[in-house]
Amino acid sequence: MKLGLIGYPIQHSLSPWIHKQFMQQIEMTGTYQLYEVEQNQLAEQLSQMKAERINGFNVTVPYKQMIIPYLDELDVHAEQIGAVNTVLQRDNRWIGYNTDGLGYITALKTKYPELFSGDKRVLLLGAGGASRGIFYTLCQEPFEAIDIANRTLDRADELLILNHSNQIKVTTCTYEDAEKSLSQYDLIIQTTSVGMKPNVNSQVISMNNVKRGVVVSDIVYQPFLTSLLDDAKQQGARIHHGHEMLLYQAKLAFQLWSGKQVNAEKIEVAFMEQIKNVRN
Ligand code: ATR
8 A cells, every 4th residue: 555644844854653553453565665855846746646545644734625626525523623644545536534633532432432522612723723633523522611721822723613513602711711721621722832842941831730630631742841831840730741632643544545444552652752753
């Protein structure tokens, strides 16, 4: 099977490692190639990949939206989210999917199933591309309320149309408001790039007033323990690391391409080692 990843910059990507593990699990031979291209070469690169009849590929920053005009079909969820991270080739037609949000929620559910019991309050920090997919998927779960906090409030408001649930109460707020009412949340999800290497000491809000036992989740996976997670841990929170979203979105993408089930939990410990060993 011929697979790959298109984006820029991607030379430190761990996706080739993950998909090699999945190929081994199902005893499949294949390649997972990195297509690191700048924007002015995107169209040419894509037509080359089409000619090569690549079986499928992932799409990452900055092309998750730009890829859409090149696709023949869009899965309904990817269409709603407005971004694609996985492309599947069938009969030389390209179909776009988004496994980021579902990958994230699957990982969270695996670790903390009790969060999905129906009466929990969620705080979502950030309203960028990553947040859109996560919010869209969160809205399909039985939460009581989801508050979206963002530096730019208008961008948080733009997420509201992604909520198709009649049950969940969704509101938007500033980081200041969120910090003040932090103790009411059962789950806090950090979706911005704040805290990512090399700015490891920054965090969007303080975790000072979190409820004991709250789950705090950060999608940043470099460093492995972000400043926000460290802060939350010291306040008695349970934490959920960012590498899990990466692993589970890859699992769902691979299952789309191969039509076979693979096991992400089995490779998680080795994957954490890979993350810790990456040199930037
Ligand atoms: P992505 O597609 O990777 O999510 P994005 O669409 O640029 O990237 O969104 C980045 C998110 O991080 C947004 O919520 C952004 O806040 P704004 O909408 O106000 O721009 C947030 N973000 C990025 N840098 C930030 C910073 N220094 N402080 C606070 N929020 C930041």
